[in-house]
Amino acid sequence: MCLDVDDTLVDYSTSSRAALASMVGSDDTFPLWQRITDDHCARMLTGEFEYSTMRNIRTRAFFAALGEELDEHEATRRELGRQEALAGSWRLYPDVVPCLDWLRAAGLPLAAVSNASGRHQRDKIATLGLAQYFDTVLIAGEVGAAKPDRVIFDTACAGLNTALADTVHVGDRLYADAIGARDAGMRGVWLDRNGQGDGSLPHGVSAIHTLAELPELLVCELAGTRV
Ligand SMILES: [Mg+2]
Incomplete structure (x- = not known):
């Protein structure tokens, strides 16, 4: 995941x-x-x-x-x-910790995959208490490739020891996150927090509006697929 x-x-x-x-x-x-x-x-x-x-x-x-x-x-x-x-102004969305707790309780290995470019991103992840949830953290500036480049998705799955086809990626950018993941051979999920979607979705891409919807999506729609 x-x-x-x-x-x-x-x-x-x-x-x-x-x-x-x-x-x-x-x-x-x-x-x-x-x-x-x-x-x-x-x-x-x-x-x-x-x-x-x-x-x-x-x-x-x-x-x-x-x-x-x-x-x-x-x-x-x-x-x-x-x-x-x-500095110091970063905040988590309120649906984040419950979702991460659920994913960890479900036993899913987790990767953070960010297009940020510098060291500050690891500091931000640590400061906000997110580091404990992730088995691996991928920062584009360190990997040398950014989403939607499949290299960063390949690197994440290698770090998780999961197959691309068995791994879901969730992000707020339809093209860089959801479609990029799909094109890399993963399951792409678009987190459309602002309701920008018009109801039609590219093939192989799912959409949710909050992370509170993610557990149900994983359980119901992706049943039979390891995440
Ligand atoms: Mg983003």
Whole structure:
């Protein structure tokens, strides 16, 4: 059983939006911020730059997209302020611990599979008390591949010692998580917390709206499949 971390277990968007608002004045530009962050994380995985420099380059690119050119010093100042606002602001969704307790009680080996890029992700997982639940933790920046690349799903299943076809992955991104897992040969489950779906789902993908629905899905719909 594999689980995404940000916006699946950790309410990443609320914290990240608040931190962005502390830097820019509002969170209206969060979708732009997220797109630019995803793009720079992907470029970091190709080796174009290190994590420590990626954040400043990303922040300069973000302000440039808003029409403001920053020198390195100013970009560093603003980025450090954003990180300060972010620090200690992480919270779990209320459905997370009951779900993880159920999965552990069911005896399922668990992997956290995150597209985050740096050491902070392991610190976040530890700080929030999540580390005890997971047999293995996969961070894209450490693996050198990000979802939907099947390499990270293969690595997770190898760590769990489970076959891809017998393993379920749950995450909040339809393409990167659910469809990526399906294409890797796993069972993909889309955690649609905000009700974005229109009722139609790609073949081989299931959807739930909260993690409270996961045990029933596993028991009823996936009966006969080891997870
Ligand atoms: Mg996520």
